[in-house]
Amino acid sequence: MAMTYDTLTQPQTQEPTPIAFAKVGSPMAIVDGVAFSGGDEWTNYGGNQTVQTERLFYPKTLEDLKVIVREARNNNKKVRCVGSGHSWSATAVTPDYMVSVNGMDKIHKPVRAQDGSGWTVTLETGVLVSQLDTFLRAHNPPLAVPSQVVPDVAHSSEFHSNRSLFSSRFNDLSQVRFGGILTMGCHGGGLNLRTLSDTITEMKIVNAHGELVTYSAAKDPEAFNVACLNLGLLGIIYTATIKVEEMNTRLRVTDSFPTLASLFQSPQAGLNLKALILGNDSTEFFHWPFQRFMQPDQNKNIWVKESKRTTEPAEDLKKYEGLPPMVDNPFFSTFQTGSRIMEIPDALHFPIGDGVTTVVDAGCAIKVDSDFKNICETITELIEKNWEFATSMPERKDTAIEFRFIKASDKILSPAYDKDPETIFCMISILAVSGTPDFEEYSASIIANWIGKYNAKPHWPKMWEKVDGIIPYLQREYGDRITRFNRVRKSQDPADMFVNDTWRPLFQENEY
Ligand SMILES: Cc1cc2nc3c(=O)[nH]c(=O)nc-3n(C[C@H](O)[C@H](O)[C@H](O)COP(=O)(O)OP(=O)(O)OC[C@H]3O[C@@H](n4cnc5c(N)ncnc54)[C@H](O)[C@@H]3O)c2cc1C
16 A cells, blocks of 8 residues: 555654764765765764765655665665664674665554554654654553663653753764664563564565565565564565554652662572562663772672553652762662652653763573573673673773563564563673773673573674674574575565675575
8 A cells, every 4th residue: 555645743854864973975965866975984873883885875755765775786785774873783784885764754643453452653764762752642642652672861851850961962872763673673671562573563665676565464474574573684664563552551660779689699589580570560670890980899789670550640750850869870870769650651761871971782582491590590690790890900890781571572583582472581781881892702702601501592783793603503593483584585685685794694604
């Protein structure tokens, strides 16, 4: 069905939105109405990926996407899209043609399913998480994406009240776009809400032939499954339709700072942790190595953020403004213990960071044993390793650990894939300030350890490419699912236009 623009509820963006850290190499040129610049040096948010691109395109319309694909075909070039550049793997990188989807930011009017099963909204892939939140809040009735990636602070009144603490760069760069989060199987902390890719009901993608292909479960379940978590390998995604919910509940968010020993080190620790996780709608943990910033005492506590749905009204968050910091670490200085009832987007996008520091991140999905013992073991071991790393050199002090729990995804390339939908995965990350010496090697050794012990699967947008033996391991573990993915991929991109150096080893050496 052709898109009818009269259903659009947002004006088109007028000017191309620059991508993170792009430096213009040559003046803007136009091919068939599509703006592009040449020789741009592009660097991602984390500062660990840089590339000089032959062309950086700024499409606005579906026709523009087709022109880009035609240009790439005629000139035998690779194509990779880029949103806010918040991925740490090199998934968005190509020296050929990069496509900034940031100007593709239309949101269509939400639709209520006739069978009463809920709401969906169709959006282009340059839509920011914050943009959709604002749009859905203003809808009648108000709607929300109930589980979401962390980075977006646009709606937090706490953030705004503390704005002077933050540089303006923070607000520009702390937001990710739907193309990135859906393509890569990103997730929030909602236990029962799985990944963002699991909320998709339809995808429209321009393939390497320049055709717009619609994917839905009704049309072709296998191709739809692949499209929902496609790593940018089926073409340029034009629109995605996702499930959203009526915002008739709030979240009660309770922050606490218990000791590590009380949570992870008693004989009953696993079962206690299980009860905690199952008792909440979402639970997120943060640990940083030093109790007091720049002081040599180890942090023996862990930050716990628990969220539960409630029908109670949201509090006026202004009353919490101006509280003195409780955490003596600039990156976590916005954290406060206590319990607050918040609207869903405010609860999901809590303020974090100091506004200037960017981080790098390596992360995995670890399947949780039924007694949660493997998670207690993972955390206890990781905290000790992180302490050793952070104390080995002053420049390595700024590291952190973060983890959440979600139920399995049925998307065949999800690191949280499992046939049993009740299987729980721990989505765990180790982070460090960008430029921390040897962090990539250190984090790769941590991931290799998790692979050896728990068959952990790397989260695709994070750092995993340097892990020893990663490609044969992933080919073995994903096995037939790579073959199935490739079958759909090859039907859309027979000459591998969308395959860059990140994905070539995994998908091309595995052809049948
Ligand atoms: C501070 C921070 C916090 C984060 N928190 C979370 C979190 O809570 N949970 C989580 O899961 N992840 C998290 N991430 C990771 C982040 O969500 C992903 O890296 C996400 O992909 C970033 O979106 P982006 O717009 O920056 O995409 P980019 O990094 O620019 O692109 C990601 C991929 O999407 C592809 N892509 C984008 N648009 C299209 C399109 N239209 N067609 C085809 N391919 C496309 C690109 O080619 C690329 O391969 C975090 C990252 C940062 C920096």
